[in-house]
Amino acid sequence: LRQGFPEVIYGEGKTKEQILAIMKSLAEESRHNVMATHVSAEKADFVRNELPDAVYDEVSRILYIEQKRSEPVDETRRILVLSAGTSDIPVAEEAALTARLMGNAVDTCFDVGVAGIHRLFAHKEEIVKANVIIVTAGMEGALASVVGGLTDKPVIAVPTSVGYGASFHGVSALLAMLNCCAAGVAVMNIDNGFGAGVLAGKINRMR
Amino acid sequence: LRQGFPEVIYGEGKTKEQILAIMKSLAEESRHNVMATHVSAEKADFVRNELPDAVYDEVSRILYIEQKRSEPVDETRRILVLSAGTSDIPVAEEAALTARLMGNAVDTCFDVGVAGIHRLFAHKEEIVKANVIIVTAGMEGALASVVGGLTDKPVIAVPTSVGYGASFHGVSALLAMLNCCAAGVAVMNIDNGFGAGVLAGKINRMR
Amino acid sequence: LRQGFPEVIYGEGKTKEQILAIMKSLAEESRHNVMATHVSAEKADFVRNELPDAVYDEVSRILYIEQKRSEPVDETRRILVLSAGTSDIPVAEEAALTARLMGNAVDTCFDVGVAGIHRLFAHKEEIVKANVIIVTAGMEGALASVVGGLTDKPVIAVPTSVGYGASFHGVSALLAMLNCCAAGVAVMNIDNGFGAGVLAGKINRMR
């Protein structure tokens, strides 16, 4: 059914043995890439011992097997992943790697939050040229609104749980993004970089 | 900047005189369609008296002037707008009309909520053929999850404030959609049919 | 008073010594089955050392003594326990084992969430034949609505704390189930498989 999609496992709450077993069987049954999200380093080590083809990305905590070379189908259509702060990078990388494993060309640009807006504007060209943009931000989540006003292309906003006190583990950023005054911004669940990567991938291959 | 976009006015909290003045000047300055959302019937009457070209859609409460014929640019790429119940129709129509005014071919299919899933499945073909799908649902918002599992195309979910008691004016549906187990569903603010129409329009014209 | 009911201990926050003492005295005073919920493996080991008749179910974390053989009174009236994902299984098994210890015939069917609705429909016959159905689901909790629409029999919905971000430890699923558009679905507290098992057992023995 799902063309070009990697097979995906949600690693949270599964034992290392379960992850190994599912990855193995998926890799055999399917010719697509196989990926597991929310995987700890310790579980990844265990799986990679048995499945040497598996690669682990520490930042995004994704464990994956590339069966179908994930070189971008079309280099000219680029997905751009932005992060407001450095603490949002794990979520941003989860989005980026997910999109790459779906065969997209992905660029990243981190720590460009709105309180130092010149840093964002230094990347204006990339923003304008991107085909789809993913914005990850915690705290007040304002980056989505500014970026949404700089482009006509689809913008996907991922609130992160970065912050403390009244950030309420991402609720503050989530609400800000839902109320984004730039029209048509897509919002994902808190810390759901994976979902953003999937949506960006779906949009980017439309033609 | 914004190619193919209608000029948009947010009608809530503006007087009929203000809406008239802004619509008039936008219609003169721009060759794009002009639309105002959240406009009451009474305000619309007042504006249409002065601007006979303006059309009012009572269901979606949109008042608009079609300057550029909004016939779809490409009839083969269709946006499908679904509603779970009949009470969700105003939000669904807001999405549909917004997308139409951006030059898209839009189909609608209402009252196909999941508690009578055969009604949804009667439309399976339209769902599979659609290029982008907008799902509007209140109460438990479950329609987004089912539809998200039936298609590879982008799905945009709009929670509505339909319901009572623990629906909390749309919060229940909003949370359900954010936690959608179908990967990559885009979520909008409660009752934000307009935003869904804009995003669908942006995605639908990609190529 | 409570005919056919097992004696029940809530294990959370009780020491292993306390659980042992209460189980022992209940087993002596009553001829019913005795069960303790929310018991850790470590506490269970301690109790079973002293009470060799006690059985521990690791998945549901129930420790029990079967005094009255819990073979179903009536094999034709079956309780069906569904889970949306694999992470909901502990709650589902808590419900299933509770109902079994009350003398009911119980079937289970896991990982049939609505985002892959063909998997649910593969079990349509069991759903239609069941006398009472328990649905356990986290995240958006949509399974209750779909199942509620497929049967005339009582449906009991148990939201689970499975999910992250805006799932708010089960609140998202709880709200969805309370707003279920299928009429008459019974809702339990988050993760309360025990309560669902009790209610299903009460309903299933009515005649």
Next chain:
Amino acid sequence: LRQGFPEVIYGEGKTKEQILAIMKSLAEESRHNVMATHVSAEKADFVRNELPDAVYDEVSRILYIEQKRSEPVDETRRILVLSAGTSDIPVAEEAALTARLMGNAVDTCFDVGVAGIHRLFAHKEEIVKANVIIVTAGMEGALASVVGGLTDKPVIAVPTSVGYGASFHGVSALLAMLNCCAAGVAVMNIDNGFGAGVLAGKINRMR
């Protein structure tokens, strides 16, 4: 599919013309009873002008047509509907009438809240004899817990929006009922007397 069920219309947000049209066509197509909930007196008057067979119950705000005499199928199995206060009576009556229209024998007993527990105990015999019990209560919703401890039969709890301040329009009662220390109490949405009636009816006809 739904044996013995009335056809049901949710009246909220529908015009009187819409309610009339739907009731008319349902009454013609189906031999079951037809009912509409959340109907104002003014809309009911309009419909009854055209459909003289329609009956309006002012307290529960249900408008119905009895096509199949709703005399109870089995007089010995009684559903008992309790209310904690007098302000909960509309919700209680919505439950009672719904169950009656499904062909059940229904008793009611109002203003038996726990702060004057002798009034509840004056009805102990009815409680013990009832086949299914529906408890409606606002404010602290404690009645469900007490009743749940007095019977082995299924108890259905409906929180009502009665109260002020920290009752939060029924949230206080809803939470209390979800946390009911009597095991296995079924909880419905705030003010959802209709759902309680449906569930009670489903349970009461099991055999």
Next chain:
Amino acid sequence: LRQGFPEVIYGEGKTKEQILAIMKSLAEESRHNVMATHVSAEKADFVRNELPDAVYDEVSRILYIEQKRSEPVDETRRILVLSAGTSDIPVAEEAALTARLMGNAVDTCFDVGVAGIHRLFAHKEEIVKANVIIVTAGMEGALASVVGGLTDKPVIAVPTSVGYGASFHGVSALLAMLNCCAAGVAVMNIDNGFGAGVLAGKINRMR
């Protein structure tokens, strides 16, 4: 100023050295009893090594020095402390010991929650004879409403954080108690047995 009051230290977040120092100096400066709440067993051990007069109550986690014999000033005026479940006992004992250290005669009666109301009624005489009653309950907190209806004397309700899921760490019980349909029940913060003991003590010595 505060006649008959013990000197009180809030132990949470203070080091064992700090608690020792403050207790020592208070015991020297004042002739009243000295008590510290929220003290861990480990900190208590440390303090008692240096201050052998200090006594530690493991259940309530209060560490105290009795300088003024806390025998009740008036044996006929009794404060009664009730708990709904066994898990509420630490909060109940915090209230009881606080009141005792203020010179009151205190009785306790635990595990008398409303789902087994005969257990409560077995203590009806004590309830009617008590001068002030403290009710501690988690989950749905219904005990306060029932007790409030059985006596004319002041009732003080302490919600506890006992429960899971939608108990929200005591919020459910707190809301229930605030909405108590028995008039005039005093509510304290979640788990604030100390405050309840102080208030009961203030009331009990009025004449």
Next chain:
Amino acid sequence: LRQGFPEVIYGEGKTKEQILAIMKSLAEESRHNVMATHVSAEKADFVRNELPDAVYDEVSRILYIEQKRSEPVDETRRILVLSAGTSDIPVAEEAALTARLMGNAVDTCFDVGVAGIHRLFAHKEEIVKANVIIVTAGMEGALASVVGGLTDKPVIAVPTSVGYGASFHGVSALLAMLNCCAAGVAVMNIDNGFGAGVLAGKINRMR
């Protein structure tokens, strides 16, 4: 049972005919005072036409019949009712009149909020002399903490719904009062002046 208590009717959501009927029958059956709270001026007029003995207090919206002269039993034990602002006066007067109808001597002192603390201190003597103190305050509810630190007598705090924005209709004041750093302050539901009056009356007659 309830000695010295007025008979009480909760007027909210009752028709004027219902209030009249209940007041009449209570006045006949009982020799106690009779009072109804939350009564609108219009309903009060209707009742007083039929029951000329009924008195209506416009500020507190209480309608009452004084059957037993409510002159204070003991003039030396005074209940003091404070309000932080002028908008809190209706709640304060509801408390004061309730206590008076129970036979207490009540003093009031309004608009003494903490932002102008000299105004509060101008009444220090009354505070120190009072036997029981009721504090009504909206917004940040800080008055309870300050007063609680100035007296050894029982303090009853009533949060009011006065305020806007993040006062959340009294939630802000409610939370502040529950977290009161002055030990042992009794908290009531938002706007529950009646409950505060009842509790103060119960405490004030202890001896």
Next chain:
Amino acid sequence: LRQGFPEVIYGEGKTKEQILAIMKSLAEESRHNVMATHVSAEKADFVRNELPDAVYDEVSRILYIEQKRSEPVDETRRILVLSAGTSDIPVAEEAALTARLMGNAVDTCFDVGVAGIHRLFAHKEEIVKANVIIVTAGMEGALASVVGGLTDKPVIAVPTSVGYGASFHGVSALLAMLNCCAAGVAVMNIDNGFGAGVLAGKINRMR
């Protein structure tokens, strides 16, 4: 005490007669300006009939008497009031007029929200030159973060209740501003333009 402050009345919930009486007496007793906030047009008309010196500002709903000419003490120190949208203007004007009545030079600049950031940047010079900046914004409240990054001067953020759905009457903007990644932004209550004006005035006269 309060030098340079106007005398202030909170008009909400006061009758026109009360407002008139307080304004009159304040104007006589004090030589400062007198102002009342949250005053409806209808009440203002009544007061101005009796007090012809009173001026009513319809946008901010402030009614005031200028006794001390409110010409700015120092023209070079300017307070700048920004609004994100046009719907935020009433709150912005409340802040601006309050500051003016305290004797400050105030500039305003409206509809400069971040989704069209070029409009904000067109005013960069005013931002950099301002001594204190007040930012009013509803919905996602992002303007505060961007402005906070453009200046070293104190920034005061006022969330407004503008928006719908998940804006939750200003909660979304409030949380965003509290989590502002620009360091040291002062946050006020939702819609509290008055408070922002007072704080800006206090800061602006420091030297």
Next chain:
Amino acid sequence: LRQGFPEVIYGEGKTKEQILAIMKSLAEESRHNVMATHVSAEKADFVRNELPDAVYDEVSRILYIEQKRSEPVDETRRILVLSAGTSDIPVAEEAALTARLMGNAVDTCFDVGVAGIHRLFAHKEEIVKANVIIVTAGMEGALASVVGGLTDKPVIAVPTSVGYGASFHGVSALLAMLNCCAAGVAVMNIDNGFGAGVLAGKINRMR
């Protein structure tokens, strides 16, 4: 741009190696003071091994390098930092040290909460003389309201997460401060002593 500001690193979620690297490079590139907040003792030790000029303040958990002597520019303008309890001291010290590193004269005065208001009044002179006041308080956060009424100077309120139960990790204090009846109090995020220090520093150097 930011004159007189220290360079700031947010230490939370950064490794000790990252903190060392950033501090080192900032200290070389800039002549300003360099500070990192939210740094654990263990990370601080690691950094100080490599950067002997770095100083660690255990209470506020700030690690800093003083490059520009942070002796106050103007000894006569004093910032006063108050804390309601002893548990609020870490937040108070974070504010104080931040302001000192910006070159301000800072005084502190702790444990002056409103329940013992004489302790606050013992410091009235310091309050009246201070140029800017920072108030840190958890639980009911009432201190801000009292202090705001005692001075004409800017007051900055920092809610802390101190408390339990319905303090909701600082939400109670936050709401109280936002609803402060003293006009113009600036509110910061929960536990954001750093932000308060920055704002106080900005205000204190105005002239």
